Amino acid sequence: MVTSFEALLPEPQVDEVSVRILDAALAEYLDHGLRRTSVDEVARRAGLGRATLYRRFASRDELVQAVLVRESRRFFAAINDAVESLPTIAERLVEGFVVGLRTAREQPLLGRLLQSEPEFLLPFLTIHGGPAIAIARQFMADQYRRSPEYRANTEVDPDEFAEILVRLSMSLVLTPQTCLPLETDDDVRATARRYFLPLLKS
Structure with missing residues (x-):
C-alpha cells in the first residue's frame, strides 16, 4: 500500500x-x-x-532538490516503519514523536546545513516553511486516521492536531535548548505522554 x-x-x-x-x-x-x-x-x-x-x-538546483527529497523520504519512512504496526492513536503519536525527533537530531545533512549554511535552510523551515509543514502535517494526520481505533466523529481534528505537533517538533529541532526532559528516547516518550496525549481526549 x-x-x-x-x-x-x-x-x-x-x-x-x-x-x-x-x-x-x-x-x-x-x-x-x-x-x-x-x-x-x-x-x-x-x-x-x-x-x-x-x-x-x-540543473544544480534540480540535483539539490532530488537529494533533499530522498533524505526527506528516508525520514518519513523511519517514522512510518516505527508506527505502522501500532494499534492505537496514542502509541502512534508517542513513537512517531520519539523516532521523528531522534531521526531529525541525527540526520547528517540537516545537521551540516544548520551548522554551516543556516541561511540556505532556515527560510524553508520558517518564513517560507508552509510547504514543509503541509507535507509533515499531512503525513502525521494520515497516520492518525489510519489507526484502527480512529473515529471520524472525534472532537479532535487530525489536521489541526498534526499541525500543532509538527510546529512544536520543528521548533525543538531548530532550537534544541529546552527545559523539557528530552535527552533520551524514554525522556521523549514520557514527555509526549504527559503533554500530548491529553490533547487526544474527545
Missing part, C-alpha cells in the same frame, strides 16, 4: 546511475556544503561525466 509520504514526495529517479549521482552529491554536501559543491565535483565523485549527470538532473 502506498503510504502518505510516498504520495507527497515522489521518488527521485532510482536507476543505478542516478543513485550513484545522488550518493555522490550527498557525500559532497556533507563534506563541503551546498554552496561550495559544484556539479563537476559531484560527477567526478560519482565517476561519471558531466553530460551523464545532466541527462539525469538538468
Whole structure:
C-alpha cells in the first residue's frame, strides 16, 4: 500500500546511475556544503561525466532538490516503519514523536546545513516553511486516521492536531535548548505522554 509520504514526495529517479549521482552529491554536501559543491565535483565523485549527470538532473538546483527529497523520504519512512504496526492513536503519536525527533537530531545533512549554511535552510523551515509543514502535517494526520481505533466523529481534528505537533517538533529541532526532559528516547516518550496525549481526549 502506498503510504502518505510516498504520495507527497515522489521518488527521485532510482536507476543505478542516478543513485550513484545522488550518493555522490550527498557525500559532497556533507563534506563541503551546498554552496561550495559544484556539479563537476559531484560527477567526478560519482565517476561519471558531466553530460551523464545532466541527462539525469538538468540543473544544480534540480540535483539539490532530488537529494533533499530522498533524505526527506528516508525520514518519513523511519517514522512510518516505527508506527505502522501500532494499534492505537496514542502509541502512534508517542513513537512517531520519539523516532521523528531522534531521526531529525541525527540526520547528517540537516545537521551540516544548520551548522554551516543556516541561511540556505532556515527560510524553508520558517518564513517560507508552509510547504514543509503541509507535507509533515499531512503525513502525521494520515497516520492518525489510519489507526484502527480512529473515529471520524472525534472532537479532535487530525489536521489541526498534526499541525500543532509538527510546529512544536520543528521548533525543538531548530532550537534544541529546552527545559523539557528530552535527552533520551524514554525522556521523549514520557514527555509526549504527559503533554500530548491529553490533547487526544474527545
